[in-house]
Amino acid sequence: MKILLYGINFSPELTGIGKYTGEMAAWFAANGHDVRVITAAPYYPAWKVGAGYSASQYRTETWNGVRVYRTPLWVPHQPGGLKRLIHLASFAASSLPVLLAQWRWKPDVVWVVEPPLMCAPAAVAFASLRGAKSWLHIQDYEMDAAFDLGLIKGATLRCWVAGAERWLMRRFDRVSTISSRMVDQALSKGVSAERVVHFPNWVDISGITPLAAPSAYRADLGLVADAVVALYSGNMGNKQGLEILADVARLLQGDPRIQLVFGGNGSGRADLQTRCAGLPNVRFLDLQPLERLNDWLGLADVHLLPQRADAADLVMPSKLTGMLASGRAVLATANPETELGRVVMQDAACGLVVPPENPAAMAEALRALAADPARRAELGANGRRYAERELSQDVILRRFEAELMALVQGDAA
Template identity: 55%
Template sequence: MKILVYGINYAPELTGIGRYTSDMAASLAAAGHDVRVVTAPPYYPAWQIAPGFSARRYATENSDGVSIWRAPLWVPSQPKGARRLLHLASFAVSSLPVMIRQLFWRPQAVLSIAPSLLNAPAGWLVARLSGAHAWLHVQDYEVDAAFKLGMLKGSWKKRLALKFERTLLRRFDTVSTISGKMIEHALNKGVERRNIVHFANWVDTSSIHPLDRRSQLKAELAIPEHATVVLYSGNMGAKQGLEVLATAAVALREREDIVFVFCGDGPGRIALHTVCGDMKTCRFIPLQPTEKLNELLNLADIHVLPQRADAADLVMPSKLTGMLASGRAVIAMAHQGTELHATVSPRGVVVPPEQLEPLVKAIETLAGDPVRRERLGRAGREFALAALSRDSVLGTFEQTLRVRCADAQQSPGTDAQSKGFKDVYEDIYERDEA
């Protein structure tokens, strides 16, 4: 099949949505499909254009059997509120001509990746005009998260944004997302159950695996051999709730046998470094290249996965898959009843989000109990092998995509799916059915 993938994040970004989108595209190409990607130059999580790429020019390249078309965008140094929206809109506008050009290629499936939802209209339009299957994959509900985390404010803005989101979601032939709770959100937003697919994030369990030795990074970072390493790796942004982890490092600063390692970048890095960066029990390092990822994840004796309470079930942290696959103990911050709690609690430790004392107690308890750490790490590894393996998840996705595209060619679209592009915007201003 000819498959067009449309999303703002892509390799060589080392973390988050870009890593999963590029892995998915490469897997589809390896399965024999003709795959094109329309994306932006890499900028995440540092919020700076990566060396060798331009924020101002269009470019094309080929990687892993995938043809990649890059459109320019504006990247703010402080991605908050209106500036973040302008950033997303800049790519939506600049990439539109590239997407329209793909009509002459006649794709059979168009896969739009959210975030950013602002790309979705163009993805849907190209699918409709080319007769392709329109598929929207939701990695997180950015509209809900933006308002709950205070990135955007205003009741009328929220009503308008949610109406826009609801209208778009209902137009796509297929809407996939990464967890059961996020599927419930799709249903609540009016997507028909028959149009929803569970497409979980995955991990390459052959490249991420437990080491039978100490990670080389422990010596490189001058961490004492006897010390227990508490690792956070990933984006340092608003949804992570990292402030409590930095405060925990301060609370445990007299414990020289517990060392905190913060690996990553993002808008919150400077504030975190200000709080605990000068302590001898803390290390700050940049994101590691792919070839060092397994060494990094095995540096941890304890992985810590913080998350703000108000982001629960709107996002499912992508970094969790690698943590579990590494065979190291995990502490997650989540309330009971959330999917993160349900995933981690049978094979890790879960504490309430944004609460210092339970987090500090959990770190101290696990630091003093290597037998329990080993048992939890083994359980996490077994779960990753059984439920999160790359070949299993992507193989099932590819089969589902084939079937749904074949079904679409055999049956006409519904009235709702075949409404015009203009109708999408007109519907935003209609009153919700009550």
């Protein structure tokens, strides 16, 4: 198949959508498909264009057998509601000529990822005119999340945006998303059931495995042998509700055995660092290199997974897959009836869930896990088994490949 992937985030970004799109592109290329990618220069989650890349120039490169077209975009240093919209619009506009240039190549499938939804109109129009199939993959319901989190405001505007979104989603041949609750959301927006596909995020279960010895990061950070490490790793943005981590750290500062390590970058990091100023039990690191990812995730005795209540079921934290594969216990903030709550407490049985935005409950749960290494080991082993059974990269992408081929070959039959 000729597969055109279209989205603002791509490798070498280490977290979120760029990580998954990059891994998917490489997998399809390695399995004999002709893959092209239209994307931007890497900038996420630091909101700063990576070294060696330009925000103002077009560039073509070959990466792991994939032809990658990078287009200009504007990257704000502090993304807010309006700035974020301008940022996304800049990529949608600059990438349009590159999309049209694929006319002669004639892809079989145009696969576009949300966010940003702004690229979807051009993608579905191009596919329709060129005789290709169109596929919208939703990692986050960005419009719903933006309004619910207060990044964009206005009841009239929300009503108009929701109507436009519903109309647009129904134009695609397939719409996929990463969790069953998000599938339900697609159905509620008027996409017919036969067009909706559950396409979850995955994890490289051979690349991320439970450590047999203590992580080298313990020595790097000067941690004592019996320290219990609570690790937050990933993007530090608005939908995570990171402020609870500072409150938890403050509540636990009298317990020297519990050390909190926060690794990542993003628009919310500076505020979190300010909130944690002077706390002896907190350490900050940048995102760690991919070659040290297994050791990094294995640093945790407990993985911390905060999420705001108003983002429930609009986003599914992609970082959860690596947590499960690492074989470490998880402590999440979520209501039990949400999908995140159900996965952590029931499906994977990998950890504890406490109410969102309740630092006292989170601190108490962390104390309980810190005092019970046998329970942590049991929860971590449960999570690892779930990852092996449900989240294998090859299993998920092989299933997706079959869906794509059935879609493409349906016209030829």
